[in-house]
Amino acid sequence: MAGGAAAALARALIEVGISNVVTSKTWKTLLKGMVLPALLIGAWQILSGLGPRYAYAFVPLDTLFSSLVELIQSGELWVHIAASLGTALKSLAIGGGIGVLLGTAMAVARPIDIAVSPLYHALRQVPTLGLIPLIGLWFGNSEFSKILVVSLATFEVMTLNTYEGLRSVERKYFEVGQVLTFNRAQIFWRILLPVALPSMLTGLMHAVSFAWLATVGVELLFTVGPGLSVIMERAQMAERMDTVILCISIIGLLGLCMNQLCVLLARRLLRWRNAVD
Amino acid sequence: MSPGVDSAMGAAVPTLTRLVRIPLLPRLVRLLPLLVLLVVWKAVTDAHWYPPELLVPPSEVWAALLELIETGELQNHLQVSLHRLGIGMALGCGFGVLFGVVMALSRTVETYTAPLFHVIRQVPSIALIPVLILIFGIGETFKILIVIKAAFFPVALATYTAVQGIPRPFFEVARVYQLPRAVLFRRIVLPATIPPIITGVRLALGRSWGTLVAAELLAAEAGIGQMMEFARQMFRIDVVMVGVLITGLIGFGFDRSFKWLEARLLRWRVR
Numbered sequence: 235m236a237g238g239a240a241a242a243l244a245r246a247l248i249e250v251g252i253s254n255v256v257t258s259k260t261w262k263t264l265l266k267g268m269v270l271p272a273l274l275i276g277a278w279q280i281l282s283g284l285g286p287r288y289a290y291a292f293v294p295l296d297t298l299f300s301s302l303v304e305l306i307q308s309g310e311l312w313v314h315i316a317a318s319l320g321t322a323l324k325s326l327a328i329g330g331g332i333g334v335l336l337g338t339a340m341a342v343a344r345p346i347d348i349a350v351s352p353l354y355h356a357l358r359q360v361p362t363l364g365l366i367p368l369i370g371l372w373f374g375n376s377e378f379s380k381i382l383v384v385s386l387a388t389f390e391v392m393t394l395n396t397y398e399g400l401r402s403v404e405r406k407y408f409e410v411g412q413v414l415t416f417n418r419a420q421i422f423w424r425i426l427l428p429v430a431l432p433s434m435l436t437g438l439m440h441a442v443s444f445a446w447l448a449t450v451g452v453e454l455l456f457t458v459g460p461g462l463s464v465i466m467e468r469a470q471m472a473e474r475m476d477t478v479i480l481c482i483s484i485i486g487l488l489g490l491c492m493n494q495l496c497v498l499l500a501r502r503l504l505r506w507r508n509a510v511d
Numbered sequence: 512m513s514p515g516v517d518s519a520m521g522a523a524v525p526t527l528t529r530l531v532r533i534p535l536l537p538r539l540v541r542l543l544p545l546l547v548l549l550v551v552w553k554a555v556t557d558a559h560w561y562p563p564e565l566l567v568p569p570s571e572v573w574a575a576l577l578e579l580i581e582t583g584e585l586q587n588h589l590q591v592s593l594h595r596l597g598i599g600m601a602l603g604c605g606f607g608v609l610f611g612v613v614m615a616l617s618r619t620v621e622t623y624t625a626p627l628f629h630v631i632r633q634v635p636s637i638a639l640i641p642v643l644i645l646i647f648g649i650g651e652t653f654k655i656l657i658v659i660k661a662a663f664f665p666v667a668l669a670t671y672t673a674v675q676g677i678p679r680p681f682f683e684v685a686r687v688y689q690l691p692r693a694v695l696f697r698r699i700v701l702p703a704t705i706p707p708i709i710t711g712v713r714l715a716l717g718r719s720w721g722t723l724v725a726a727e728l729l730a731a732e733a734g735i736g737q738m739m740e741f742a743r744q745m746f747r748i749d750v751v752m753v754g755v756l757i758t759g760l761i762g763f764g765f766d767r768s769f770k771w772l773e774a775r776l777l778r779w780r781v782r
Contacts, residue, residue: 267626360759361721
């Protein structure tokens, strides 16, 4: 069990090392990257043994491990993970979908741009989580409020990136389209979309991390229904430091995995670009 | 702005008139949708479709704003929030710049710290609130630490990229001119790195502001977030809306001033 988790963690670390810090990909570098985390874990274990005051903040590793086993065996963990991921993904689909549609509409139709963009930019100025009291008053402590806030967070990023991606298409590409006598649909699918794709994928990457952040935020602030942050909040009230630490680690790991999935998706969808370079 | 999209999608319209028309759009036209929103809002409240606990007319929000200013309540909350933001940003950016420079200059530091750095960077700042509350209580420390966490990572990353991105030829030119180190630093390193760092600080400021407001919603005795949360519990929707408005205006103000700073610092760049 622990071996599997450690291996998964190592793989995640390696992935991040490769994708974000493109340096030499040798095992030696990767091992060096593991030194600091290992030292920190060692220091953690030593500090936890210094007395009950230290053990409160630095929960001994074996306690952490047994509470992890307990969480998994009670089956509770999966329910909460599924709930949190569900909120994030549902909102990503709703908010991201509307964002792509609105961004496209604003980029190709000037009247829509003029009518909508001031409202959009006004909304964008407010930090999404700052809207929680207002949305809470309007829609109550409900599942709907949670989805609405997280959807707003993803909607804002996707709209902007779709819009900017589509607007960044250079004139010369349209001229090529004219030479090839493309009709409007062809111009959109064969010229606009491929050029806008990198910006949209960047948007997706940000949208995923914002969706996750907002999910954690709404679960902490609207304490309704299951969710990882809900157990974390409950554990905080009960002063169960071990559960809180486990929840943070799981939230971090899941965020990391989603980020890596996006990186892989972007790489796959943008293969053609690297081939041209 | 690319006029190409319009000309292609709006087929018949000649590109030139589009090009001329866009900059000539009067600023008032851009404000029009917001005015329409205000009018619709007023009309909806006048029609009494929704109970006043849920939707108050714009005039009442305005009155609430004036009242909060007159009693000095708003200023107090803002002062508390901005104080937390200021301290947290100063520390977070300071450490961020330091760490970014060291990580960019030393290969060793980079190999040893980068994986951990990128993993912790991915943990949403808000997720740290419960653990910080458990350790430090619901006082000032946890809010400032949250701001530091939210500010540190974007700034460190921006600094790292900026320092790594100084083109090598710059240093070669400096060597040819035999520039002293101080001059090299002041005339080459600083102008090349400050603008991207400012961009990082701008991002960090936006995120820290959002995170701080969320932290204040959860646990605070004062601050703009606490003002909104308390108003929500009292069903004072007008005060909540003032809070949303002010939070947005402050975020907007920060973003604009840093964008202006970026543009100003990049004036020397040949376009």
